[in-house]
Amino acid sequence: DSEDAGAIECDRMLREPICCILGHVDAGKTKLLDCIRHTNVQKGEAGGITQQIGATYIPVEYIKERAKPREGIVIKVPGLLVIDTPGHESFSNMRSRGLSLCDIAVVVVDIMHGLEKQTVESLALLKDRNVRFIVVLNKVDRLSGWKHCPDAPIKKALENQSGDVKREFEWRLTKVVTQLMENGFNTALYYDNHKFRKVFDIVPTSAISGEGIPDLLLMLVLRSQATMVEKLTFVNTVECTVLEVNDDKDLGTNIDVVLINGVLHKGDQVNVCTKQGPVTTTIRDLLTPHPLKELRVKGIYKHHKELKAAQGVKIVAWGLKYAIPGTPLFVLKPGDDLGQSEAKSQRNGNEEGNMMQEI
Numbered sequence: 001d002s003e004d005a006g007a008i009e010c011d012r013m014l015r016e017p018i019c020c021i022l023g024h025v026d027a028g029k030t031k032l033l034d035c036i037r038h039t040n041v042q043k044g045e046a047g048g049i050t051q052q053i054g055a056t057y058i059p060v061e062y063i064k065e066r067a068k069p070r071e072g073i074v075i076k077v078p079g080l081l082v083i084d085t086p087g088h089e090s091f092s093n094m095r096s097r098g099l100s101l102c103d104i105a106v107v108v109v110d111i112m113h114g115l116e117k118q119t120v121e122s123l124a125l126l127k128d129r130n131v132r133f134i135v136v137l138n139k140v141d142r143l144s145g146w147k148h149c150p151d152a153p154i155k156k157a158l159e160n161q162s163g164d165v166k167r168e169f170e171w172r173l174t175k176v177v178t179q180l181m182e183n184g185f186n187t188a189l190y191y192d193n194h195k196f197r198k199v200f201d202i203v204p205t206s207a208i209s210g211e212g213i214p215d216l217l218l219m220l221v222l223r224s225q226a227t228m229v230e231k232l233t234f235v236n237t238v239e240c241t242v243l244e245v246n247d248d249k250d251l252g253t254n255i256d257v258v259l260i261n262g263v264l265h266k267g268d269q270v271n272v273c274t275k276q277g278p279v280t281t282t283i284r285d286l287l288t289p290h291p292l293k294e295l296r297v298k299g300i301y302k303h304h305k306e307l308k309a310a311q312g313v314k315i316v317a318w319g320l321k322y323a324i325p326g327t328p329l330f331v332l333k334p335g336d337d338l339g340q341s342e343a344k345s346q347r348n349g350n351e352e353g354n355m356m357q358e359i
């Protein structure tokens, strides 16, 4: 069968794949996201956001500019939505909530350390939920004698290295491939991977000097669009999950949500599960951060009349103070039975409430 990197079966309208980044502490998850966005969260640019789930929109134009795909490669998705979950042990419920939203994951492995405890746990979660992933073999610049090639595609950067560096790279790569195999995964360096439906990709990177970042961005979009057309097909039914409740001096109470599919409009009547039961309210304002900016970081928001999935969205409306993170938000259409919709919402609220108690 054809496994051409850009091939997809038909001409459907696709939404952005939702991607999350997992891995052992200190493997470089934050730095990697910083390198992709050209931000500096890792150095504390945005203090205090590490206890929430965040979302960053990466437009396709930016991906093309960074990745410079060769002619003939067609990018069909309009961008990527990256979900960032807190790394600390005590936030495993948020990590699992982040994961449940995600279409494709990035598992970051420190090339100098190989697979570590949290890497193995992440892999088990992904296998359990049947989520596709790309392994990032990060910190290649720490190989002894590495010559920096800022933002270069990894193949080019590797060609530039001495024989010793190449040998150390091969040795460490083989070690990780073996460890992954011991965990039940077949993997290969992405440009040698001709069976990507069965074999998982490895993309070597440096989050410090940017080698391999173009490759990672391109692989995320190409593998997603090639393997999950059904899941990524845009539909007109809203699928939306609450991430956080915020109390803002200027905006008032608002909720951060991930719009997974469909369209939200200013003025839509929505139904949200709260600790005090289901609440029906009207969207007063629909906001997003600017592209490449974090939803969690207070900044200047863009106001929208309508928004199409996938996006991280801030919704301003009355009655959201006790909304329950992790529960779905429903849009009511004219003629919808309010009682029925509220009952559905309440059931979801109870389930999430019970799950949170268990955790």
Ligand code: GDP
Pocket: 023, 024, 025, 026, 027, 028, 029, 030, 031, 032, 042, 087, 138, 139, 140, 141, 142, 205, 206, 207, 208, 209
């Ligand atoms: P996280 O815990 O997985 O989010 O890891 P961080 O992004 O906070 O990175 C942990 C440490 O590793 C920091 O000191 C980073 O500067 C460093 N680091 C991350 N990526 C790289 C890399 O590619 N090369 C090198 N040399 N250091 C890195």
